[in-house]
Amino acid sequence: MATSSPVTVSSRRSESRRLEQLLRAAHAARGRRRAELLDEAIVAGLPLARTLARRFRGRGVDNDDLEQVAVEHLIRAARNYRPTDDSDFRSYALPTIRGGIRHHFRDNAWAIRLPRRLQEIQARVNSVQTALAVDLGHWPTYAELAEATGVDVTELRAAEQARGCFQPTSLDAERASEGSWNLGGQLADPRNTYELVDQVHSLWPVINELPERDRLILRRRFVDHLTQAEIGAEIGISQMQVSRRLQTIMGRLQLALSA
Incomplete structure (x- = not known):
């Protein structure tokens, strides 16, 4: 890893x-x-x-x-x-x-050419998804993304499900060199979050270098699931200041994953 x-x-x-x-x-x-x-x-x-x-x-x-x-x-x-x-x-x-x-x-x-409308929706989602996750304290649902972007839920769902269409591989294609199995049989349960482990480990050095108060804000929001108002009351700042700190912290973590 x-x-x-x-x-x-x-x-x-x-x-x-x-x-x-x-x-x-x-x-x-x-x-x-x-x-x-x-x-x-x-x-x-x-x-x-x-x-x-x-x-x-x-x-x-x-x-x-x-x-x-x-x-x-x-x-x-x-x-x-x-x-x-x-x-x-x-x-x-x-x-x-x-x-x-x-x-x-x-x-x-595009191996499967998406309509420009769906491409534009994907771009809108990309622009708001992280900030929305900070505000909500969890990864946004389709309904929450639709409300934030002003896009119909059906269209947004179609655009999100079309991600990864650049070079699709058949789920029925057998991997002869590795035994008789196909990709479809190996799909992970979407509720399984082990795929996040590598990203979490990559972020540890960055998280450890955050100021103590920022680490506390991060823990209270995403581990303890406190509201921004509750976090602000605990550490003596306003809800708006908590929101701004979360935006800064998440931006820093995103940069670490992008590098």
């Missing part, structure tokens, strides 16, 4: 700091020096782009094409980045690169 070691986390942070420094220097420079710093920053950001590209492998698009698309959008993000006092290039670049890869899939890799 793969886990993120402290050395790996430290290395990623070091790479992120160097990338940020290069881009801020490029933003302040002019002419040839600016171009040189941008080129250096793009080279420093290649591991990030390649890591994101690897997460989309095995879905019907050539690996080299995936990497090329990721690098193209890394370059676009680097050139368009305008640093501020509290900005972070990594947070800016990740959705840019992921969005470019997903756009490439949408236009070039």
Whole structure:
């Protein structure tokens, strides 16, 4: 089982700091020096782009094409980045690169071509799902997603069930090299959450580095299932402040899983 070691986390942070420094220097420079710093920053950001590209492998698009698309959008993000006092290039670049890869899939890799309407619904769900989970304290149901996105439940269900249509494999296809069994017979019970174990282990180093109060908020919301108001009353802040802290924490955990 793969886990993120402290050395790996430290290395990623070091790479992120160097990338940020290069881009801020490029933003302040002019002419040839600016171009040189941008080129250096793009080279420093290649591991990030390649890591994101690897997460989309095995879905019907050539690996080299995936990497090329990721690098193209890394370059676009680097050139368009305008640093501020509290900005972070990594947070800016990740959705840019992921969005470019997903756009490439949408236009070039559907084994079963979804209607544009269903693709748009999937994009809406992606944009609200995590924040809604924070507010609710559990992963949202179809009905809750439909209310949050303003989409009919039937349409939303169809869009969600169509995920993974890039390169489907027959459930009846036998795996002769591994005995007489097929994929359909190996489908896991949807109530089984063991598939989350790898992600949980990957998140431990990040969770352990959270401030003590953030760890408490996370535990109270998702382990003890307290409301945001109850959490706020316990630690002496408002419900709105709890909501904002949860959004920040979940964003940080999402970045860790994306890297």
